[in-house]
Amino acid sequence: MYKILTFNNISTRGLERLPRERFEVSSEIQHPDAVLLRSAKLHDWAVPDTLKAVGRAGAGVNNIPMAAMNERGIPVFNAPGANANAVKELVLAGMFLAARNICPAWAFAQTLEGDDAAMNKAAEAGKKQFTGFELPGRTLGVIGLGAIGVSVANAAAALGMKVVGYDPKITVRSAWNLESGVYRAQSVDEVMTASDIVTLHVPEVDETRGMINAARLAASREGQVLLNFARAGIVDDDAIIKALDEGRLSRYVCDFPAAALKGHDGVVALPHIGASTDEAQENCAIMAADEVRDFLETGNVTNAVNFPELILPRNAGGDRLTVVNANVPNMLGQISSALAEAGLNIDDMYNKSQGELAYSVADVDGTIPPAVIERLQGIDGVLMVRVI
Ligand SMILES: NC(=O)c1ccc[n+]([C@@H]2O[C@H](COP(=O)([O-])OP(=O)(O)OC[C@H]3O[C@@H](n4cnc5c(N)ncnc54)[C@H](O)[C@@H]3O)[C@@H](O)[C@H]2O)c1
Numbered sequence: 001m002y003k004i005l006t007f008n009n010i011s012t013r014g015l016e017r018l019p020r021e022r023f024e025v026s027s028e029i030q031h032p033d034a035v036l037l038r039s040a041k042l043h044d045w046a047v048p049d050t051l052k053a054v055g056r057a058g059a060g061v062n063n064i065p066m067a068a069m070n071e072r073g074i075p076v077f078n079a080p081g082a083n084a085n086a087v088k089e090l091v092l093a094g095m096f097l098a099a100r101n102i103c104p105a106w107a108f109a110q111t112l113e114g115d116d117a118a119m120n121k122a123a124e125a126g127k128k129q130f131t132g133f134e135l136p137g138r139t140l141g142v143i144g145l146g147a148i149g150v151s152v153a154n155a156a157a158a159l160g161m162k163v164v165g166y167d168p169k170i171t172v173r174s175a176w177n178l179e180s181g182v183y184r185a186q187s188v189d190e191v192m193t194a195s196d197i198v199t200l201h202v203p204e205v206d207e208t209r210g211m212i213n214a215a216r217l218a219a220s221r222e223g224q225v226l227l228n229f230a231r232a233g234i235v236d237d238d239a240i241i242k243a244l245d246e247g248r249l250s251r252y253v254c255d256f257p258a259a260a261l262k263g264h265d266g267v268v269a270l271p272h273i274g275a276s277t278d279e280a281q282e283n284c285a286i287m288a289a290d291e292v293r294d295f296l297e298t299g300n301v302t303n304a305v306n307f308p309e310l311i312l313p314r315n316a317g318g319d320r321l322t323v324v325n326a327n328v329p330n331m332l333g334q335i336s337s338a339l340a341e342a343g344l345n346i347d348d349m350y351n352k353s354q355g356e357l358a359y360s361v362a363d364v365d366g367t368i369p370p371a372v373i374e375r376l377q378g379i380d381g382v383l384m385v386r387v388i
């Protein structure tokens, strides 16, 4: 029986992928084999020795202590693309909100008093202050062309916008999916100066933290709209307020309320609802649950952010050994020697590495004795050993 600890409300459609005869799933579990979570922050969580996998039912993994997981050889799975449509739709809503001044116009309409004739008269007199602009022919800058960025770029192109994109690490898949008319910018600065509206779709990592800062905003196109449905940490909120006050930005629409932004007329801050649709929550939970289940039951890896993709069909017969180790020389030799000295033959084996980690799955022709497991665990650089 595998034990799965949940940290957030995970869609029941996802939890149904974990049959109760093989998986105990609860928010109360001690000694979990895996966790399933959304945005809960795990940075201060004491990682239990029993933990073998983390499943993030969403895209961003900045709430997970990746260095600690790497040190222990624990894969962190996520759900790439599973909530991209939900975020795209909210980004489009954010563009329309900003272009047509919908939030202040709505707030103004709420203040109207009197009978219908009086309200109508006041509405007609007041509406000129909410004159907006239309999207066709305007330039949208998209920073980060992954699942969400590509989806937003293509939707904007379909609305008749010019689209400028920047992503120095764009994948082949994203490049194939991207509308052919999207202009490829060479830098964040180029996007900032070329665009009427800029939208951010990068992960929060060291390289992107504070990416939109005072210097970049000072050089941006006058009256620009900035959309941030990625992460709060990618922008400097104080610089945003200054840029709004100076008119460099006309509106900042984001998914991340913050004290520095509160009460400013130019800010529309939503409560992190980019992925909050029934469809996205189901898609993410199903994908994360399937990935964690497959890893626990077979050792196979799909969509782990810190592990290589590795799928080895089971060679029926004996045990399956999985080993996570530091990506250094002579590890495979030591692992296969330990098996050979116990008289075990390797029927099938697959080894891959990614960054600082290497991962091996081997099907052997017998039962792996506890002494061999201990020996493997004792090899310098071995981080995790499992027999399935
Ligand atoms: N508001 C929400 O509820 C919500 C929902 C989903 C995702 N997100 C956030 O959006 C981010 C993107 O999601 P996604 O599904 O598109 O992820 P993704 O991994 O498919 O795409 C991210 C893209 O950013 C690119 N990138 C990385 N560093 C960059 C840099 N310095 N400059 C330009 N591009 C860079 C990558 O190459 C990749 O193509 C997530 O990491 C998450 O933080 C927020």
Ligand SMILES: O=C(O)[C@H](O)COP(=O)(O)O
Pocket: 038, 039, 040, 057, 058, 059, 060, 061, 083, 272, 274, 275, 276
């Ligand atoms: O990175 C993500 O997928 C989003 O920020 C969604 O977070 P949530 O699952 O907490 O809504």
